[in-house]
Amino acid sequence: MTEPGPRPSTPTVQQGPHPTGGQNQERGSVPTVQQGAVPTVQQGAAPREEPGAPEFPDQLRDRFEPAGVLGTGTEGVVWRCRRTAEGDEVAVKVHWAGHQADLELLAHLDNSEFRRHVPKLHRYEFFYSPYGPIYWVAMELLEATLDQEIRERFAAGRSEQWARGVLRELAQALHFWQTEVRRNPIDVKPDNLMRRAGGEYVVADFGGVVGFTASQQIGSTTMAARAYTPPEQYWQEKGWPWPWWTLGEIAYQLFTGHGRFQRANGQMLSDEAIERIRALGELDLTEVTDERWRLLITGLLTTDPVDRWGWAQVESWLAGGSPAVTARGRARAPGHSPITFVDGRTFTDPADLAVAMLDNPHAAERWLTTGDGRQVLDDWLKAEELDRRFDMLRLSRATAGSARLHSAVLAFGAAFAPEVTPRYRGRPVDSDGLVAVLEEPDGFEFAGEVVLGDVLGTAGGYHCRHNGCAGRCAVLDRAAAELPVLVQAAERIVGQTGSGALTSGERERMHGMALLLVLRPDQAAPVLRPSWWVRVANVPWWRPLAKQFPATTTAEGRATLLAQGILQERVVLQRPRREVRRFSGRGAARKLGAIAGLWFAMTSIAWVVVVLRNGELAFGGGPDGERQAAMLGASAQLGLGPQFMVLAAELVLLVRTRGAVAAGVVSAVALGFASPYLPLFTAVGSPELVESQVASLAEVWAEGIVVGLVLMAGGGLGLAGLARSWLPETVSRGVSGRRATGTSRVVVYALALVALAMVFWAAVVLRLTIHTADVGTADAGGYAAFLQSGYLLALAGVAAVVAMSGRNTIGTLTIGVLAVLVLAAIAKPVPALQFLWLPYLREPLLSFAGLWGQAAFWAALLVHLPVTVLCVRGIRRVVDA
Template structure:
């Protein structure tokens, strides 16, 4: 995660300057983060974990300068925060030490390191010790506004609240003028320096972003702390209005003395409440404070109060407040509520939003073994007027996610097309398809379910609201997707390289989820997606150096089948590289051992002749056994037996002469590569593996045994003469193989060392 100008963004730490009370809600960061030592989990960037060897102790340089009085946060995943005593002057300070290699946004560090505005807790010192970035801050002793809220369960007095707003609004305005959005304004991060007179400071800029004036930064991750994050954070919008909403929630909680949504366990339900309905401020007794909260808590960020309106309110003026219409109408509300996860629902849209936002909870409640909640939901839906929209029932054996989608579409058919936390729109499908092609879970499963259960037809009727984009264009994608699949099949059959063609057909046939995702990507990719894909394929082609792969990516229409063959091309490139390496190693061995091999060839001729004799002896043993068995059975005539022995003698003489000539010629190279024993073992092994792979080894073995028995009993002369006539051509073949091998080796030795053939076929 980075700032708009590419600077790295550090993660959040739970407090700075004073210890946050244990009942303060945790700040959320990117999905997948691990918990800190106490309270609810603080999330960290996907895939990050605590570095090995990291410990809550100070690096040596800092340990020499500071003495730890209190470990404020325990050992977090991104930083440790301590109350320390500076050894040089015994001054109390707060020290935050980040994990190795982690650093906050540079513009934020520069802003907090310079002359800080009033009511902003800046950095007295920053630096790096053993690759760990650290910050030294003033130690504010008055606690936090969270302490103040908890000490006043009936609400803070209006005059004190007004002073709080005056100081915090001044600090936020200065922060925003510097192009910084805090993103985590909440009572636990608003520190009290002195209680009399009251002085406040905005602290903990751990997830702050640099967003220059007039820009809208979009961050798809959900950051901050619910409910202090505004409704637009669901779509990733980051601008100063983000912090003004957070200030409004803080004021609302201080005015009532109660935590907002304290009785709601699931944060996704809170998010959908914030999007669907303006927050209720009627419990605020003071009219002016109530107006301030209404202005700061306006759902539409373009109409929300900011620095100008808050300053006017502090002067005693009463700026106007936008009253956004809610979706509650007679057509969407009913006289009786439906209860889900302990919450009462009176309108369909809010229920649909909450079912989607907490998908796993909805699955367990509505698609589990207990059909009661589902039946009660259907009965509740029957109380609404008929809207004319018919949602087909899912297939009987449809996955639970598909069944839940049908239920949600029945709850509100006009709700934006969400499925398993994805807003299924043409603009988002390319990213979903790319993740599915890469095998990312659950994206591959989502794509497969979209296809197999024709979910586009169900999602296409979804409208666009603040909850997400509409399903416009899904009907066109639904029509283009099958054509893209057919095009992939045609392209696979047209691949020139035989091995690559088989790999492409295997990919389309056996890796169904990835193949469907690739076809969906082909049907939905925009110009930018295609440029990125082309760049990636070009890099892979340079790495693979395969002619057939380079030819594929040279034609834009064949990029998709090239993507299907990336894994095969990578494996083929690695295989060719290994072969080239082995070939070069063999060539080097040939050069080093040229004289030794010629000497060994001559000196080992007697040993080679012994291997030749052993091979012929093995054949003789088999033939003697077969003819002897035929003689014992006494089914064949005496003439046939005599002919059989003549055939045995002929086979053995022919085999001994031809094997001896080959053994004398090849010498020490005869066995095992070219001898009857060695080459025969290799040939039998290949045949056996082939038969086993085809699962016919048993029947073939039985047939061979029965055939030998039949020949031995009825025609004993066939086997010896068959051996005699087959040995000679096989020996000639092995002799030619030896001659070719010897010729290739001599050609290699005659070549200069740098004249080596390319590994690219």
């Protein structure tokens, strides 16, 4: 392919008396330019100026004013110039020092009758430099190359009319050159075919043009692109069929948009890969879906030049005809002497032997490690001159069962049967096969051998079906290059966490997931990315790594994601978990003491809150106002006492830490402030003795309300502090040893459904209590039960999602609870959806709600919500059990 400008690795030469090399080359040294190391000239590229670019010769500046470099090639540099005398623009090709131009050919081509398919030549001469003669030629400045036009056309949308028009123009050009110009253009690849403004194509590079004399038709070296040269390049037969093969390659590109040996990213395969495919592979025209174009390309790409189509056949095809393809088949290698495999079968074709070894890896292992099988194979390859295609040293140190031996078998198949699916130890190791093998029981162990060995690089030598891959599998080549770096980077990240060395099982899983991450990043990322509840796990070494949210688009991101995916199993096992403790009399006593202290603290704080809420009466109404405020506080204190007892017990037993005391104090403040608006709790009342003592205490402080506030507030906070000291800061946790099984899902589903139903009913009751003016007469519990029966199917669906969520059960349940709270805040009867309701459950739910009567608010607060907490704890136990 042609590229504008010189490659960085190729030194450039100043055309003039003082040649210079690259940016750092000393003046006076003579740089050498290896022909073929740089692409051929491309005139259609935009002019470029960059550091180290070639300089226009001083000897030509009186005739031409350079505007920039159009391209460089194996012969020299092409400049865009303005002629100082005429004022028009031309292309000036300045040859490398010592690279001679064929002046006789240029003189022959300088003919006005050839203008249709030959660029106009203005002048061609040479001048002397200290390093030899430098030839130059000024010619017509052309618009663009065929390669550029193909890219532009396919980007905008290919049309059949355009493709056939270009093919007709090229065929006419070849026919004109061979019949009128009487020269054979050998190097006519798309980069050397230039387009005029009117759509005419001309051959712009004359380096590959030869005459039709016997001396020019046979022998010598031709600097032509391997992707466009025919098989006769091997014996240097440069007859008239040569450029028609190139036309076949161009026809393939006109139909598909890319060359036969071009990857999807535009990169050409190496010359070695092209030669291997052309010599060993069949003509693959699967991308040519049109039968007419397939006929054309088949006729032009015949191995034997005698059978190849020329102008007559192409002209007939363009006119709608179907000329015959008289291909005599690909030249096959001569028959080899027989060799006997271990199973008794005899082979004369190394490709058949390779397939047999790939299909029967155990037999191949036995043949190559016992007896003289290895020596027999070595002698046979040398005798048949096949040892040039396969290095027997790969087997020299191979032992039975070793990865090296089976890798050698894989390499044998790549050398002689690259068209089959690569197999290693009998398993397919193409990209699809490797992904499938990861699902097998020992898939990760197998992946470790693939990653650590040279399996991927060897398997990349087989042909594949990926678009853009030709000769070698680019997907496996990329995996072979990325995997060692990826695994090493992931191991480094794991080591930085301080979590300890990877176990053998974790290392195998890392190899397998790394392989999947490279081959199928979209499939591997969801598996490796930790769930949010794993990210927030209370494991110290895990926290810094869990804070990162890597992407699969960068190498560092893939390594971080791989490390997270491997370590999250360890995090699940090491995350804190509540211990099951034996009964302790001392612990029970401390809890009872905490409950009592919290209860006294809550009632005291409630008295203070009610008195302060009535501060205007207490501090501005005289002795009667103080007495009335104190009695209001005592009344609220007595009314909330039973509720505070239940709430204190629930907080201490459910929370089990010092946070229960803080929650109790906050609850006392909130309920004391809202006590005038709350429904009465009639289930349990305070004893008469307690009521009389509270009333007497309020009377004592009637005339000294400030003293009462100070004593009650101080005593309440003191009791709260005492209760807090009897509770632990945190609950000790153990380590879970196994994961929840599928049989636990039924229990999880039942507990989740009960929890969600409790949350829904409680949330609706709390909503009604806040927004109903007369809570004493509102049937909040019954109405909430009525709505509950209508939304029970939705709650059952959410519970099912929770039960099927696997490792993220608690996280999914939390999201479900939040969703139910939102639903309860807006829930109303929907007549159009009544067919989804469960009317036969309405009566039991209403009866159950009727147990609470007007105290539905207290049932929601003191019964339903604590039961929900118990259900969540039960689910956690089932998941962690």
